[in-house]
Amino acid sequence: MEQEFAAALLDPDRSAPAGLGARPTRLSIHRNNVVSGLVDHLAAILPAASRIVGEDFFRAAAGVFVRAAPPSSPLMFAYGAGFPMFLEGFPPAKGVAYLADVARLEWAVYDALHAADAAPLDPNALADVPPEGLDSVRFRFHPATRVIVSGYPVVSLFRANRGADPDGPLKLSAEGEGALVTRPEVEVAVHAVSPATAAFFAALQDGAPLGPAAAAGLQADPAFDLAASLSLLLTTGAATALDYFKE
Structure with a gap:
């Protein structure tokens, strides 16, 4: 019954x-x-x-x-x-067409808010990796980290339509925007990134080592900035640990 x-x-x-x-x-x-x-x-x-x-x-x-x-x-x-x-x-x-990606980003923010807590990785941790081990580095991501890959300016649309003035001026890029969602402490943060950086983060989160993940970023855009992307990854609390092959 x-x-x-x-x-x-x-x-x-x-x-x-x-x-x-x-x-x-x-x-x-x-x-x-x-x-x-x-x-x-x-x-x-x-x-x-x-x-x-x-x-x-x-x-x-x-x-x-x-x-x-x-x-x-x-x-x-x-x-x-x-x-x-x-x-x-x-x-x-x-x-x-961009509605589903905006909804994905909003769900990622909501989901990150309810994710488990974890201590972020020390931003200087990569400095301890020897040069010969860099390509093999794998990151373990914070439980709240989410990566959104989109062909639309998803972060701009998200911010504009969650703002106090939805009818205000909205300048949208003709290119896509990726999003890195993090929650190093209590507040959820949404970081707008280039499509290439989003592809790089997505590859890392899928378990790819640093070398192949960087190749994914370069494939998305030959001007992919690996150093800037790594800096964002390490300073936003997106990762909790790293591992690399030691000879």
Whole structure:
């Protein structure tokens, strides 16, 4: 009975479970309240995405998502990770191509806030690595670190649509922007980076050694600045440790 009731809550086409008696109207009310609560949860996490498309559009899209992908865990704070990918394939949102990436960044900020604590890597740690070991360096990333690779100016859009003046002047780069999300202490920080630096960070976070990760950055842009990217990585608390091959 409980499983049938839970399934019926998020499926408007599902009939009321047997045994509910003359209370189908109450089920409909409860169903609407549950869906509305989940939509409110997504709107609170993704205010920039909501502002970009408008509240009505956002809530309608979120409602479709909630019914298609209801929570699988009682831990509500973890619900919504799949919504950015849903937006990417949601036909009515095709005209706002950057919407899914903005939502990914917003989810990354939210997710970083709830990640485990860890002590950041000493910014001078790389100086202790001998030159012959540099290419083999692998970084262990802070649990809160997130990397967003985008072909759109995602950080600028994120900041503009979370600001107090959404109608103010907005200058967008014609190129993409990556994002490095960190939380070395209490506050989450969003750092705008070049697409090449984002590719470099993404490769490192996927476990690539420094040498191949740098090659990924150079492949994205021959002007990739390895020194500046490493400095950002080491001074923002993005990593917690490093390992390298010792001969």
